[in-house]
Amino acid sequence: MTRAARWAWLVSLVAVTGACGVLAFLLSIGATTPRGFFERHYVWLFWLNAAVAAALVLVIGIAAVRLLLRVRRAKFGSKLLLKLAGIFALVGVVPGLLIYTVSYQFVNRSIDSWFDVRLASALDAGLNLGRGTLDGLVNELSLKTRDAADRLAESSAGQPVQLLALERLREQMAVRTVALVGSGGQILMAVGGDTSALTPDRPSATLLRQARTAGVMSQLEGLEDEALALQGQARIRALARLPASDMSLGSGDRYLMVVQRVPGQVLTNALAVQTASSEYQQRALERDGLRRMYLGTLTLVLILAVFAALLLAVILGNQLARPLLLLADGMRQVAKGDLSAKPVLASRDELGGLTRSFADMTDQLADARVQVERSVAQLEDARSNLQTILDNLTAGVIVFDARGLIETVNPGATRILRLPLSAYRGRRLEELAPLQGFAQSVAQRFEQLGDSPEAGERGTWQDAFELQLEDGQDTLTLLVRGAQLPPDARLLVFDDISEVVSAQRSAAWSEVARRLAHEIKNPLTPIQLSAERLQHKLEAKLEGADQAMLVRSVGTIVNQVQAMKQLVNEFRDYARLPSAQLKALDLNALASEVLLLYAEAQESGRLHAELAADPPAIQGDPTQLRQVIHNLVQNALDAVSDKPDGQVTLRTQKAFNDAGELRGLRLQVIDNGPGFADKVLKRAFEPYVTTKSKGTGLGLAVVKKIADEHGARVRLVNLHLQGDEGGAAIGAQVSLSFSKLATAPGPLDAGNAHRAA
Template sequence: MFLLTQATNNREFYERNYGRLFVLNMVVAGLLLAVILWVFVRLASRLRRGKFGSRLLVKLAAIFTLVGLVPGVLIYVVSYQFVSRSIETWFDVKVEGALDAGLNLGRATLDTLSSDLAGKTRSAAGQLSETPDATAGLTLERIREQLGATDVVLWNAGGQMIASAGQSRFQINPERPTPQQLRTVRTQRTFTVVEGLEDPAFATANGARIKAIVPVPQPSLGLLAEARFLQSTVTIPPTLVANAIAVQEANREYQERALAREGLRRMYIGTLTLSLFLAVFGAVLLAIILGNQLARPLLLLAAGVSEVAAGDLSPKPALQGKDELGGLTRSFADMTQQLAEAREAVELSMEQVSAARANLQTILDNLTAGVIVLDPEGHIQASNPGASRILRIPLEDHEGTPISQVPGLESFGQAVQQRFDEFLTETQIVDHWQQPFELNTSRGPEVPANLVTLVARGASMPGGSRLLVLDDISEIVSAQRAQAWGEVARRLAHEIKNPLTPIQLSAERLEIKLASKLPDAERAMLTKSVHTIVDQVDSMKRLVNEFRDYARLPAAELKPVDLNGLVNDVLHLYAREGDEARGSSHVPVRAELDPACPRILGDPQQLRQVIHNLLQNAQDATEGRPRPDVLVRTQWSEASRRVRLVVQDNGSGFPDHILKRAFEPYVTTKSKGTGLGLAVVKKIADEHGARIDLKNRMAEGVIQGAQVSLSFGVAS
C-alpha cells in the first residue's frame, strides 16, 4: 500500500514499476488470504472440540468482517464509477486547444523578448566601433546598464574575450560562443538563443536567460581591422519561466496520458481493486486479532480456574492492558499468588509441625521410660520403643487394641483402666496418678522372663486421651535388695561367725572331759552330739563365709580378656576336680566356642567365678537325669558388636516363682544351697556392664532345661 501510494504521486515511477508492484501486492494478498484461511481452520477446529471462547471468537470475527467488508464494497463501487468516468473527462478538445494556445503564447513571448534584446544589442554595438580594446570595459559597463543585462562580453573573431561587464568578469573560464554561432552572426548579423528552459529543474533553480550576439561595426578609417562581437545576456522573469515550464509540462503530460488513456484506466482500477482486497483481508485479519485480544483474557481466566481447581497454584499469566479484562486477569493472578503464599505458609507450618513431631518422636523413641497413649476406652493409640522394651511386648503390633486384651497384660491393663477411671471421677487435686506394679514378662520359650517391677503414672490429655508413662525400676529394686542382702551378709558374718568358734571348741572340750566318765551308751550319744554340733558349726562357717564374700566382692579390674581361653581354663580345671571328687557321677560338659570371638573387657578372676558358678548350677540341675548334658557356648555378633556366653542344661528348669527372683540372694532350689550363686553372677555381670538373661528351654510345650546367657562388650 505504501509503494502504491508513492507510485500514484510519481507517474513515471508508477508506470515503470507497476508490474512489480502488482505482483508484490498479489503475493501479500495471497499471504494474507492464507493466514486468514489458517486462522479460520483453527477456529473451526477449536469450535469442533468445544474449546472455551471459540464461539465468541467466531462471532467477533464475523462482526468485524461485516463491518469492514460492506463499507469497503460500497466505496469500491462508487470509486470504480468515479475513476472510470473522470478519466474520460480529463481528455477533452477544449483542454487540448487551451494547452496548445498557452504553449504558442509562451513561445511568441520568448521570441518577442529575443528580438527586442537583439535590436537593443545592435544599437549598443555602435558605441564600440571607435572604442579601442583597452578602454572597452567602461563602455561595456555603460551598455550593460542601458540594456539592463546581467552580463555583457566583447569577443574577438577567434572567440577570445576582450572585455566584459557583469557576471563573466568574475568567472575564470566564461562560456565562449561556438564557431557555429559566430558564423551565424556574420551571415545573419544577429544570433539569439533562449537557455534554461530545456531542463525544468535547472530553470526553476537557476532561472532562464536570453542571449544575443551581434557584430561590432568597423570604423571608417580601418584602424581596427579585426572583427569583434558583442554578447548581451538578459535573465527571463521567474514568473514567465514558471508559467512557460508549467504549460510545457502540462502539455507533455497531457499528450503522454492521452496516448495511454486505456492503460491508465486499467492501472487505477487495478490499484483500487488491490486496495479493496487488502482492506478486506486486513479487516478480516484485524477482526480475528481483535477478537482474540478480547477472548484471550477470558481464556486465561478459564485456564487459570481449571489449574487452580486441579490444585496448581503456580504463578498465572496476566495481561498488562488497562481495560477491565486485563485488570480481571491481574486480580486473578494476584489472588492465585496469595493462595500460593497461603498454601506455602500452611506447608511451612505443616513442615514445622512435622519436624516438631519428628523431634518429639525421636525424644520418645530414645526415652528409657515407656510412653503409651490410650483413648477413653483404653485402646492403644501410640507407644514408644521404651514401652515395648519394658513390657517385653511389641506394642506397635497391638495399636487399636485395648491394653487389657493384649496377651500377657490382661491384669495390668485392667488395673490401669480401673486406676484411670478412679482418677477421673475423683476431685483432681493433682494432675496425675502413680502406682507401682509387678509384671511377669514370660512370653514363651525363647523370650527371657523376669519379674519386672515398674512404676506407672497416668494423666489426662486434651480430647479425652490418656497418657500412661512406665518406668522400669527392676534394676533399682534389685540393687536395693542386693545392697540389703549385702548389709545382712555383713552383719551375719560379724554377728554369727564370732560365736561359732567358741561353740565348736566348747563341744569338743565337753567330749574330751566327759567321754571317759560316761557309760558306753551315753558316751556314744555324747560323741554323736558333739560331731553334730561341729558339723553344723562348719556349715554355719561356710554360710557366713559365702555371705562375707558376697558382701565384700571387690570391684572388677577390667582389661582385655580372651573369653574362650577363660572357658577352656575353667573346663580343664573343673573336669580334673570332678574326676577326683565325683568319679563316675561326673556330669559331662560340652563346649562350642566361636573362634571369631574378639577379646572382651573383663576381670579374669571374677569371670572364672561366673563360669564356675554357672557350670556348677547346671551340673547340679542335671544330676540324676537319664542323660545329663551341660553345654557352654560362645558366640560373636558382628551386628551388635558383642560376645555372648551361654550355659544350658537338660534339667528340670526353673520353677516359675524362682524364675521371677532368681538373681536375689538366698533364692535357690537346692536343699543345701545358699542361693548366692546367681546373685554373685548378677553382681559381677553388673560390674562388667554385661546383660544377663535367664529362661527355660521349651520344646512342644515341655521344659527341656534351663539357659543362662551373658552378653559382653568387646575391647576397643
C-alpha cells in the same frame, strides 16, 4: 494479544486489503483498457486473483480449525470467541452474499447487454456503410481516370503528352496528383502531389498488371496504419491504360495514374466504425473470460469481506476475552499452588481493575503462604527437635490418639518392651499378645484418673507394673507415668526399673547378710563348744540308750552349727564381694583352668568344652570370673546329676552385629537337665532363690552381681524341642555376653588368675 501482535494483524490486514483493492481495480478496468492489454495480462491477473483468494481461504480455514480445536479442548474463552466469530462473520457474510448475488446477476446481464444482436447489426451496418462509401469513391475515381485517359489520348493525337495537358486534367478532376506512367511503372511525367517528394510513388506491380489486363484499375491505400491515415496518408490510386497512338513518345503501353486523397470526415467516420467493430469482435471473443474475471473479482471481494469479519471477530474477541483468560489462567495457577506475580491488563476499565484486584489478592495469598511455610518450618523444626529428644530418651514414650490407637512410638519403648511397636502404629496396644494385661491395667488407670483422680494428681498419674515378656525369660518392672493430652490423646511414659529394683534387692540382701553374719556367727561357736563339752562331761556317765542319744544329739547340734557357719560365711562373702579389678584376660584360658577342677566329669563325658578360635581379649577380673564359671558349671552338673545321659557344655563364641563387625564375646553353659522353674526364671538372680534342697540360692545372685561389675549381660533360657516352644524343657542355658573388649589378650593374666584360684 500484545501490542506487537495487534500491530502485526493490522499491517497484515492493510496489506491484504491493498493487494485485493489493486487487483479489483485492475480487473474493473479490464473492459476499458486499450486493445491488447486485456489479452496480454488476462492469465496472470486471473491466477493472481486465484492465489490471493486461496491464501485468504487458507487463513480463514486455519483460524477456524484453531478455534474449533480450542472449543474441543474446552479451553476457557473458546466458546466466547466462537460466538463472536459467528456474529461478526454473519454480519459480514450475509450482506456480502446479498451484494454478491445482485452483482453476479448484474454482471451477467451487463455483459450480455454489451453483446446485444442489435448492437452487432448496427456495427456491421456502419462498417458496410463506410466500406460502401469508400468503394464508391474508388469506383468514381476509376471512371474519371478512364475518361481522362481517353480525352488525353484524343487531345494528343500522336503528339507527345504535355505537362500542361496533365495539369488541366488535374484541375478538371480536382485530384491531388496526375502522372503519366510507362509500361514498367516508371513515372514519365507528373503534376501535383506532395511537396516533400519530387515524383509521386510508383504504382505497384500488381496494380500495373491489373490495369494492363482490365484497362483501368483503382485501389484504396494508406488505411493499414490508422495513425498515418488520420494524418492524410489515406488515398485512392487509379491507373488507366492510354489507347495506342502513332504519335506516342515511345514504344510500349502508357498509363494515366490519378491519386486522390480520401475526404477527412469520411475517413474519420470509417476508421471509427472499423475500430469499434474490431473491438466489439475482440470483446465478443473474450466474453466468457471477461465474465469469469468479473465474477472472480466479486468472489475475491466476498472472501475479503468474510476474512475481514473473522479477523475482526478474533481481534475483538481476544480483546474481550483476554481479561477473562488472564483471570482463568491465574485461578488455575493458584489452584495448583503457584502464587507468583500474575499479569495485569493495562486498561482502565472494569476488567482491568478486576485483573489488578486478582493480582493483589494473589500477592496477599503468597505473603500468607510464606508466613504459613515459615510457621510450618518452625513447627517442623520443633517437631524434629522433639523427635530427636524422643529418639534419644532412654525412657519409652507411646502416644495414643482419641480412639486409643498407637500414634507415636519412640525407640526407647521398643528397646524396653523388646517388641516392634513401630509396626503397630494405627493399632491398639491390646493387639500385642504379651502386652494385653499391661494395656488393660493402663486403660483402667486412665479411667480412674478421669473419674476420681487421687490427691495430687493433676491430669497425670504414676504407678509401677511388673511385665512378663513373651519368652518367659525376664520379668520387667516398669515405672509408668500417664498424662492426658488435648483434646483426647493420651501420653504414656515408662522406664525399666528392673535393674534398680534388683539392685535395691541386692543391697537389701547385702545388708541382711551383713547383719546375719554379725548377729548369728558370734553365738554359733559357743553353742558348738557347749554341746561338745556336754558330750565330754556326760558321755562317760551315761550308758546304753542314754549315751547313744547324747552322742546323736550332740552330733546333730555340731552338724547344724557347721551348716549355719557355712551359710553365714556365704552371706558374708555375698555382702563383702569386692569391686572388680578389670584387666585384659583370655576367657578361653580362664575357662580351661576352671575345667581342670572337673577332670573327672570331663573324663566321664558329662562335661566338655567348645572354645572359640582366636577369641578377642576382654576386660575382666580373673578371680571373680573364675567364681562365675565355677558356679555355672557346678549348677549345671547338679542339674544333670540324676540323669544317666546328662551332659554339660561350656562354650565360648564371638558375637557380631548386623554389619558383620565383632562386638563382643559370649560365654554359655548348656545342660540337658530339667531346666529352670517358672518362679526361678522370674526371680533367678535374687538371693535365696533356688530349687536345691541344700542350696542357699546365692550362686546366680553372685553371678549377676559379678556380671554387672563387668558390664556383661546375663540371660537364662530354657531349651525346647524345635517347634515345641510350649512343651516341657529339655535343658537350660546360661549366657554371659561381654562387650568390653581389650586391645590384646593377656596370657599372663590367665596364669595369674589360675594362681589366684
